[in-house]
Amino acid sequence: MPLTHSRRPDLLDPPTLARLGGLELLARQVVEGFLMGLHRSPHRGFSAEFAELRNYQPGDDLRYIDWRMYARSDRFFVKQFEEETNLRAHLLLDISASMAWSSRPDELPPKLWYAKLVAAALSLVLIRQGDTVGLTTFHDEIVTRLQARGGPRQWAEIVHRLDAAEPGGRTRPQAGLRDIATRLRRRGLVVLLSDLLVDREETLTALRFLRHRGHEVLVLHVIDPGERELPPAADVRFFDPESDEELRINAADVREDYRAAVTEAIDEWRRSLVPDGIDYHVLDTDRPLALALRAYLRKRERLG
């Protein structure tokens, strides 16, 4: 069944998407749906040498259908090209304990699930574009490090690593950022996927250091909608699952102030990052993944 606009996986809300299948399948569907959308858009620009044919899949660019093969076999084949690698990208995924949290576990996937899906989808897009992609997962230390490579196998490895990533520990992205800064010899793209419940100044310093080394940096701030609003109960003790810090507060009395504090914190991230040339996007886990992919695409466009 052809994908219609309303059924494109990249536009589905994450709760619905989460019911469709595993990470690899979902990422592929999301990317293909996303690329199908791009098909109608003016954004083009891949250049590659022909390598092989493969079966057509929904979302494939119709320009690359081999009509001769269609005439001979009555089946659609798409021409595969030997892609030129023009970008070295590295995904930095926060797998701290806070990322495993969901404000509505019955309805909304955890932030980590959302971030994994975004990472897988971005990886697929990057690899299909002929870029190399690396992956680092971290909490207060680096858990997984996968060097940037291209090709379908790399993507399968990335998906495998993402599937295996278990949440835990506290969020300290600066170690991962500095590790990448020392390891990436060529300038590339660094994508940080985190809920940014971190030490602000240290993280900013590490991100600016990356930028200073000439890397393009994209920060995708994953937020659960339940973090924007206090829970509806009034008389509770809140504790941080990472630090076990506790705060007694009457939520009903401070709800408005809390909302303002979250907005101010997000604005502050934006004000701190954008002037340094660091792209910053907020990803609400109840919003479609296409927003994340679009953010990447805009960045990629500027990179040329």
Place this chain on the structure above:
Amino acid sequence: MGILAPAGLLLGLAIAVPVLLHLLHRPQRDRVAFPALQYLFRMERDHARQIRMRQSLLLALRLALLLLLTLAAARTVLRGTGAAHPPTAVVVILDNSMSAGRVVGDGRVLDTLKARARETLELAGPGDRFWIVRGGNAWETVTPLAARAALTRVAETEVVDTRADLTAAVARAEEILARSGAARGEIHLLSDLQASALPPRARPAAGTPGLADAATRDTPAPVVVWTGSRAGEPNGFVRDVVLGGGLPPRAGRRTEVAVIIGGEGEERGVRLLVAGRLEGAVRSQPGASVVLPAGPFTEGPLEAEVEIDPDALRADDRFLIRTDVVPPPSVVRLGAIGDFLAAALDLLEEGGRIRPGTPTGADVVVAADGVVPSALAPGQHLVVVPPADPARRPALSRQLAALGAAIEIPATRAGGSRVAADETGSGLEGTTVHRVGGVVLRGPGRAWVTLEDGTVWAASAPATSGGEIVVLGSPLDLEHSEIPIAAGMVPLVEWISARGGGTAPGRMHAGDTLRVSSRATAIESPSGTRHPVDGTLEFRATREAGIWSVLAGDTLLERVALNTPPRESLLQPIDPSLLPVRLGAPVIEAATANRWRARIFTARRGRELWRPLLFLAFVALLVESWVAASGSATPPSDRATADDIRARHP
């Protein structure tokens, strides 16, 4: 402010119960995982002061809301002047005793008290009834009055020279209220509250009819007490004047006048005036006594006056003396009167205070050892010293009865005792009497000396001769008593002798009952007002200090000096905290005119405040909601329970 439905105040407690239960049984707050805690910390850091202020405001608003609802449920009323009250029976005790004549500023204490009484009456409702009990006029009967008549009674009230017993006045007021049948009663006590006027209240014996005890009534009438005139000040006064050592002055002989100045304050001038002429003067400190020589005087009535320099309370700055200057009485001795009595009589004879007389012509017959004349000359007095042998006493009693004196000398002999009260003025109190038969009055007469065991040792009774028969309870020898060697022996013998030679001036005070002879038709006050004598032969309305005249038509029968009561001169205000105990009734104090107006008519109902209170509660509720909403964007209906949160965020 007042409360019409005190039970409504329980609402406040009722509201507190669930709050307390909630606090007592509140489980540990639910612990909920929330990774974005740093945003909360940030919010706390940025808005801590604002949050605290809002929370304080919310607490205040919620408490105010509960308070307003409680006050509304309790039907709070605003007391104010002019507000109506249910019909009330009011006894106004207006203290016009001597101390109320003290000058304070431009007026007297009584003027202030009358002003408060007028305020009471001006707030009267149409159904109110008033009794005006004047504290200094204990003899007055009181009747219920309408407010207008009560105003007139208050206006015509003047200071009298008597002393007030406010405790008795309150008891009397309670009795009036109890008998009035009024559903609601109040007592308004207007006084300068001198401690001497407020003795502890005596409880009536069980089953005593009459006076109602406030403590035993279900709802004792409140006593609203004016405490705004309590300020005391030093007051000097003439406490006592003793003429001739307590003995009547004798014609042609000089005497001495001892003046005791009471109270406190500065040195005062003391003057003795006889018939308006200055007889002597001296200066003295209050608390001291001075002696002024006087005389000699001619035979006849003597009226003298001692005065000191005036102070704020002037009525007690003078003391009046009324006595008779008489020749020494003639005394005859019958029987074996004993060495001590004989020596005393000899001494008085040598001093010219008595004269020897004959059995038929003597003023006084002193009879001892059971020897008694069979008859007495007209006006002749008899003094009887009983025989030592108890067996002879019944015969003596029969002889006395034959002379008209209903006095019995018992044959039994009692044990020893001490003199408890000596009204002869001889100072025998404390003197031991070893063996005593005692004296029993069987008819009209008077006990003069009483022992601690209640035995009467000396008594007198009228005789048919027109004189008086004085009987002692034991012989005057050392076997029976220590009186013969006591300092009071000679004064006692002179007092005995003086039966026939005039009497020492008595001590009577304004307010005492004046007993008059059956011939009296009128009594004239010192200011010249004549009062007819009624059939009781008693006159109680002795309101003025001065010389009172007892008249039979236009004939002067007797003149009596009444002085101000010394206790009334002790200007020591009582501690208001003692009032409930002294008065035996619930007390409401008022020290200013405004408080007086606000506190009288305790059942007065002002405007009820439940409407404005509910309105204010509604406003408080709106403000509370607005303030609470400013910190919470989630409507209450969207709020989940803590259990919901825990389920969602395990």
